[in-house]
Amino acid sequence: MLHIVKFQQVTKYFGQQEALKNIDLTFHKGETTVILGPSGSGKSTLLRCINLLEKPEKGTISVGDIKIDLSKPVSKKDTLAIRQRTAMVFQSFNLFPHMKVLENVIEGRLTVLKETRIDAVEKGQLLLEKVGLSQKIDSYPAQLSGGQQQRVAIARALAMEPQFLLFDEPTSALDPELEGEVLKVLKDLSEEEKSMIIVTHNLNFAREVADRILFLEHGEIVFDGATAQFFEKNDNARIQSFIQSMQFI
């Protein structure tokens, strides 16, 4: 099956403001891409366009075998198909508070994939083990630390076996002590060659896991290339000052 995310001349407006300007871009299978850029540059918007939480006005977006012409209304069927090929992890976790940890993880398999409960539970237990939370299966999200909640959210995303995993600042809401445990999980996933697109402000982490860096500014891609090239051999003054300013945070 085709395993790709492709943007062709994608433009997204918020009112008058162009949040993404004519973006051409392809994400490949097995690659970890980190998206960097100053606040308001369009990182979240780009990520949220992939699974159509935002609908751009122009261009085409392909996810796997689904291709969408954004100048026309998007059918529900295509929207759902795209969302089944992707999974998203949010800055604020967004776990379902009324469901226990295991129920959170298997919800998509039960409701969306219509899997039997027995199979879904088995899958859910394995994933919770993978993120180190086997002990917390019967807890409610409110009983967990932020880092634990985010690991549950990652397990929930993995449970859907998506082609692409999308992360929007997955550790920005966490204290530094808790950040590490989530980054560790992300690193493991990256090493398993999962296809991941990560928005983050953590440059050290980007440097460590990214195969590829995208640098956005004012809704445009200013840099798209290998990680080493971004950090070491970059002659773009804007990027150099960005790297410098981030290192003090």
Next chain:
Amino acid sequence: MSREMQIALDSIWPILKAGLIVTIPLSLIAFAIALVVAVITALARISNYKILRAIFGIYVWIFRGTPVLVQLFIVFFGFPKAGITLDAWTAAIITFSLNTGAYASESIRASILAIPKGQWEAAESLGMTYWQVLRRVIAPQTIRISLPSVTNDFIDLVKGTSLVASITLADMFMVGQQITARTYEPLLIYSLCAVIYLIFISVLMYLQGRLEKYASKYV
């Protein structure tokens, strides 16, 4: 035994009986219908369909914006002029379910809107349809959030049913009026009515507390 004591004792059962055969059944039936109306109205008013939002918005506007006694009179005394004659029970059920439905729809709508947008986004990004999101993620949280205000709407309804005395239904209040007319003991009899209402509503408040505790076990 004093005369007042005797009157009070003799009046308890007739008033209570009116409560059991009119006030309580009317409240329960009207509330059950009101809940259905309220859920449909709340969903219509958060939907993407402008016409639907407008129609249900006008319904809520009218029923919240006019006194329930006036609504009751229009349905019971007014509708016959337009060829629709309803018995007192039917008129009362229609009026109270639509009136409480309007209020409860606002309670439910506000509760749905209080749920963080991230809940919708997380569910949608799993690939759930609109109805799946509503059923699996939004509804359970809405029930918890709206419980206190919807119970309030129910309590208002129970008390509001005392108005059916004016359209010939023999509820607790009507029976109280009849006994007062016979005995000239308004303070005694109406206080007795008040106490019985208070007992009914205290039971509701107790149930609300239990339900809230149950619905909040995950917070």
